[in-house]
Amino acid sequence: MEQVINYINSHKDSYIEELKNFLRIPSISTLAEHRKDMFTAAEFVLEKLRSAGMENVRIIETKGHPLVYGDWLNAPGKPTVLVYGHYDVQPVDPINLWDSAPFEPTIRDGKIYARGATDDKGQMYMHIKSVEAFMKTKGTLPLNVKFLIEGEEEIGSGNLEVFVNTNRDMLKCDAVLISDTSLYGPGIPTLTYGLRGMCYMEVEVTGPNRDLHSGTFGGGVDNPINVLAEMISKLKDSSGKIKIPGFYNDVIKLTKKERDNFKRLPFSEKQYAKALGLKELKGEKGYTTLERVWARPTLDCNGIFGGFTGEGAKTVLPSKATAKISMRLVPNQDPKKISKIFKSYISKIAPNTVKLNKTDLHGAYPIATSLDDKATVSASKALSKVFGKKTVFMREGGSIPIVVVFAKKLKAAPVLMGMGLNTENLHSPNEHFNLNHFHLGIQSSAYFLEEYSL
């Protein structure tokens, strides 16, 4: 490994120059006028995979932007790692808020500023450089590697999902290595090992068949807004527990080890509340804030509307009221099952004075890898070695659907070895990536491949 790491260290500057070239390509997936740039970016990735020593490199056309594939499968008996990442980026508006042009990479204070720097060009590129370092120094890799890089992550990964579903043999692997998340903090080696899922519903309550005058009819009929509010109030109890029968049945409880891990993380509830302008935090009783946002299911109204919503007063007794209600799910909850029991409970608590319309708007499966999983353990060791600190284990409160697709369809362990920071303005003006983390990321990737091959 010394050879490999020395090679990486001695190429630090040229890696940055290469990354700059990558970042100059305005590969904005959502804008039709950048269609050509998408191919340019895919070709760039292809060339870099080829020069890194990957085999079978090719562009795979889809209905949308192309995938890039390459592999090296000459380590029989050794595990196979699929590296996933994306070469597409978010739009740059509002352009006037950028301190330097989004596609003219600029280094300030050890950070490289450009659209896509941290999300995900910079992070994805680390893995190409780590395999290259092996191939250039040893002519071989310690295990089998497949690269699958897409150009539609920022627009939902729809075509990649189809491709994974129909090419499971081609993509067969033991672990999926992804760097598209964040470190817990600067210089803190981090593995994200769990993501929440989601069940997003819309509930429409209809009372009278038309809007009524609240003078003429007020008091005579049930009011759909009041009814909906009453129903929402029955979804959780005063301790923050969700009252839908069976809601927690499939929840895998946090282990003592996980809870201890979270407790050791630097976190101030006071600062967290202050940053949000809150006098007081509130959530499910018996859990810390980190546990609540990472590893406990939730129920939140994301929207509500009904009746008169303009300025001033209108004396309407409305016909309808609607709420958007989503539940974040944790392993092993099933969004389809949750949708079913949600609908059944909501019907049960609705009075006879209204009609209900319940719509499924979105579902996503939760996921969490065991801390004892071999890929996870290897990644943890690799990170600790490179950063010189104990790796921390965190979860994410949100969902990353494609991770679940990989895990479920390929039955592979996801390794979320993110090197970004939440403060690096992903999706905003002045996106940047800490070059020290870029460098540590290349080393961590190399150590992981070595460690996981043992």
Add this chain to the structure above:
Amino acid sequence: MEQVINYINSHKDSYIEELKNFLRIPSISTLAEHRKDMFTAAEFVLEKLRSAGMENVRIIETKGHPLVYGDWLNAPGKPTVLVYGHYDVQPVDPINLWDSAPFEPTIRDGKIYARGATDDKGQMYMHIKSVEAFMKTKGTLPLNVKFLIEGEEEIGSGNLEVFVNTNRDMLKCDAVLISDTSLYGPGIPTLTYGLRGMCYMEVEVTGPNRDLHSGTFGGGVDNPINVLAEMISKLKDSSGKIKIPGFYNDVIKLTKKERDNFKRLPFSEKQYAKALGLKELKGEKGYTTLERVWARPTLDCNGIFGGFTGEGAKTVLPSKATAKISMRLVPNQDPKKISKIFKSYISKIAPNTVKLNKTDLHGAYPIATSLDDKATVSASKALSKVFGKKTVFMREGGSIPIVVVFAKKLKAAPVLMGMGLNTENLHSPNEHFNLNHFHLGIQSSAYFLEEYSL
């Protein structure tokens, strides 16, 4: 009285021709291009008052459309009746839904079709004709009469309210006679003796200082929509009683006589529910539907909004949620006092996790005349005589602010002797007025003046 009634009967046709001329004037108060028509209509009223034998007739300019005044005060020792009505009308859109032109009065099936026919030109005109009948036959009235006819009822009566406040001596009277409401049903002599008041509030709940991602923050902070729903659910109990402490303190209970009166009215809860498309009605326990909508206070959400209200799913944990909440009040509730206890209760039930913003949007006093009031008794007798049936006593669930202004500022009993019907399309295309009710209204007005003078 025989002479007077004979006169009225023999002029039936000419009254209709006169009314047609009145209805031809497009006196739409809300549209600037009809400014001239407002004066034409005011002049029309002035001329008719003059030819009816009224004295001191004059146009009173205001900041808006003019008032018309006239009086006959030659019955010393007798009561004084102020007749109020309005010559302005609603706009006519959508014009293509009218079966005949809105300002070309047309008679079909004993009904006169035109904008303003029932609201309020036709109803107001009845009283001019009744005093005329007295003057033409007897040269005198049985009591003192003042007419005050405005041109801004459909736009809020703002200038009239100012005028009443500053001209109390000029308008001094014992009763205010108004025909701008409805009969309980065709051919049913009706007095409306109570109107509900109102206290209309807006409550804004603010949680975090910005919209948050429900994945990243969901579970960690209180959600303003859920909080607002919970608060709304605490405003009423399961029996429909409003839980604001002191809310019912000033409520004057319905008397047995009033409740018996309501019970005798033809009313089918089943048909009422069916017409609204409802399986079941619901309201405050212990009261009938008519009692609930006419004579019990209410609390209704008139609007609610917060978070994402577009189509589909957005995973936002919103910063704010807002509800418009109005309470219909009954005698002797005070909107200012209710606003105060509402705000205090809402602050009490709000958790520490949110900030509140409470805004008064509108207040109106309730009113109800005693059934034993002399003017009410006289009106009841007059109606029974003319219609040949017992007069029914109803209330209105809505508010008519100007009635309260008259009652409070002039300390006069309002006599709401409406001859319209709820089905006569007021404010809609094909507004009309039943000519039989028009005729009976003129007679009822004459009998009332006679009866009240005794």
